[in-house]
Amino acid sequence: MKIHEPVPSVCFWDNQEGRFLDDIWDRLYGGLYKTLDIEAYINNNLLPPDKLHLEKPVFDGLTHVLPGMKWCGRSCSRSLDIYTPTYRPMTLNQFIDLSADFFESLGAKRIGVHLSGGLDSGIIICLLKTLGIDFVPIGLVSSTYEFRTERRIQQILQAYGSDGMLIDIENAPFYSGLDEIPPHQMPSAAIRSNRSMDLLASAFEKSGCDVVLTGQGGDSVFVDPVDSMESLEFNIGNEFDNPEDYELFYRPRGIKLISFYGQPDIIDAICSASLGRKTDPLKIWARAWFKPILPRELSDFTYFADFFGLSMWGLEQARPAICRLFEDAYAKSKSSYFSPENIKKTMAADIFSFEYKDYIRFCSLLSIAVWYHSLFENRSLI
Numbered sequence: 001m002k003i004h005e006p007v008p009s010v011c012f013w014d015n016q017e018g019r020f021l022d023d024i025w026d027r028l029y030g031g032l033y034k035t036l037d038i039e040a041y042i043n044n045n046l047l048p049p050d051k052l053h054l055e056k057p058v059f060d061g062l063t064h065v066l067p068g069m070k071w072c073g074r075s076c077s078r079s080l081d082i083y084t085p086t087y088r089p090m091t092l093n094q095f096i097d098l099s100a101d102f103f104e105s106l107g108a109k110r111i112g113v114h115l116s117g118g119l120d121s122g123i124i125i126c127l128l129k130t131l132g133i134d135f136v137p138i139g140l141v142s143s144t145y146e147f148r149t150e151r152r153i154q155q156i157l158q159a160y161g162s163d164g165m166l167i168d169i170e171n172a173p174f175y176s177g178l179d180e181i182p183p184h185q186m187p188s189a190a191i192r193s194n195r196s197m198d199l200l201a202s203a204f205e206k207s208g209c210d211v212v213l214t215g216q217g218g219d220s221v222f223v224d225p226v227d228s229m230e231s232l233e234f235n236i237g238n239e240f241d242n243p244e245d246y247e248l249f250y251r252p253r254g255i256k257l258i259s260f261y262g263q264p265d266i267i268d269a270i271c272s273a274s275l276g277r278k279t280d281p282l283k284i285w286a287r288a289w290f291k292p293i294l295p296r297e298l299s300d301f302t303y304f305a306d307f308f309g310l311s312m313w314g315l316e317q318a319r320p321a322i323c324r325l326f327e328d329a330y331a332k333s334k335s336s337y338f339s340p341e342n343i344k345k346t347m348a349a350d351i352f353s354f355e356y357k358d359y360i361r362f363c364s365l366l367s368i369a370v371w372y373h374s375l376f377e378n379r380s381l382i
Contacts, residue, residue: 009243010185013063013071020071024062024185033375035060038337041187042364046357049238053078064186068238083236083264087229090273092289098269099127106258112209114200115139115157115164117150118305119283119298120218122157124260126293129160136207140196141166142310149303156295163207172196174307174314178321178366182248183374187367190244192311201249210255216240217261221270222286226277236262315363316351322366323347329369332376337365 012021024032037058044055053069063078065071070081103111111128114121115137128135137158141151158164177195181188190197204212217240226232234240240262250257260266277285282302291299315322323343330338346365354362 009067009188009247011065012059013065013076015061015063015076018073020065021062024059028185028375032059033372034333036187036333036368038335038365038368041368042361045189045360045364049235050080052235052238053080058186066238067241067243068235080235081237083234083267085229085232085234085264085268085271087272087275088268090269092273092292095269095273096127096130096293098265100131102260102263102266103128103131103133106211106256108209108211110208110210111135112204112207112212112255113137113161114212114214115154115166116215117141117147117152117154117157118215118218119286120215120222120261121213122153122215122294122298123218123286123290124213124215125157125160126290126295126298130293135161136204136209137161137164138200138203138207139166140169140172140200142169146309147305149301150305153295153297156297165203165207167196167199167203169196169310172199173317174311175318175322175366176314178318178325178370179373179377181370181374182252184244184248184371187364187371188244188248189363189367190248191367191370192314192363193245194248197245197249201253201255204250204255205253212250212255212257213260214242214257215261216242216259221261221267222274222283223280225279226271226274229271229275232271234267236264236267312352312354319347322369325366325369325373328377329372332372338369 010023012024013019014021037056040056041058044058047055052066055064055066057063065078068081069078071078111133113125113128113135115125116139125135125137137160139154141154143151154166158166172195174192174196177198178191181191181194220234220239240259242257242259246257261270273289274285280286282304284302287294287299287302326338326343326346329335330340330343336342346362349358349362351362
């Protein structure tokens with residue numbers, strides 16, 4: 001079975017030289033960072049997934065080819081990298097055998113699994129338990145009331161593995177440690193969970209894991225309707241992978257971060273088994289199909305968690321750090337976006353009343369400020 005691994009999130013085509021660049025570090029420190037088109041970057045972040053390939057250039061002379069895009073050298077253009085699954089008859093026992101082949105193909109010394117308390121990662125854990133494969137479940141846990149169900153599921157599933165660990169998310173709130181992020185070649189959305197991802201990756205490293213599996217992409221294969229195989233389209237690089245987390249936190253530790261659901265064979269199998277399913281936001285079909293290997297808390301009950309409240313709370317708590325980063329961004333770039341007047345206006349906004357576009361614009365500016373800071377203040381971390 002061929003393993004799909006995340007690709008680097010930074011891939012640039014040099015328009016003048018007609019070639020891909022392995023990295024752009026030298027160009028950044030040679031002054032390329034000054035050419036960042038801030039408005040283009042913000043607008044790119046507002047594009048829906050099916051318009052990903054239409055993003056505007058953000059650096060002079062370079063075209064960014066994101067995961068989920070493919071490049072045509074002949075026309076010098078990008079398009080979406082779409083995967084259409086192939087039908088194959090599939091029973092649960094056949095799926096378990098297919099999963100066994102996948103786990104074996106990893107060649108891992110020790111497998112880790114993100115223990116989120118959700119169904120998607122829960123299925124991965126139950127497959128490993130069913131197959132008798134040792135693994136390390138590590139996740140972030142919240143003590144707040146709205147996450148009581150996830151917390152209970154985490155406690156149950158933690159016992160299925162070895163050396164499991166639950167890290168209190170309040171020790172690593174969203175948008176904390178913004179001034180500690182290692183240098184990166186493009187402003188990154190991964191800043192939201194910087195500290196928590198660092199803690200997770202460190203815990204997996206200490207447990208001896210060289211491969212960590214995530215449930216990313218589970219929503220795509222378990223929620224969306226499966227009217228026919230021919231009508232299905234998946235953008236694996238965009239929907240399933242976590243390339244920024246991989247590059248910033250896992251690859252430096254020698255750990256592969258892989259989406260279980262991002263494997264073409266796994267996509268084929270789940271779509272084939274669920275052919276005819278309608279939109280299923282509570283994942284009723286998946287709970288029923290995997291019931292023989294799931295605890296009843298996952299198969300017989302449905303629930304839904306929303307982390308947006310924690311995101312807003314973390315963003316509000318980070319106000320002092322954000323203001324300092326914006327001021328530092330102005331000192332480094334002299335961009336009007338970070339002028340004292342605009343900083344005052346931006347910081348006066350009520351974060352808890354943000355509409356979607358307000359939130360994206362605010363966080364895009366923040367990711368740029370964090371990027372400037374990482375390039376120059378944290379350069380020794382490269």
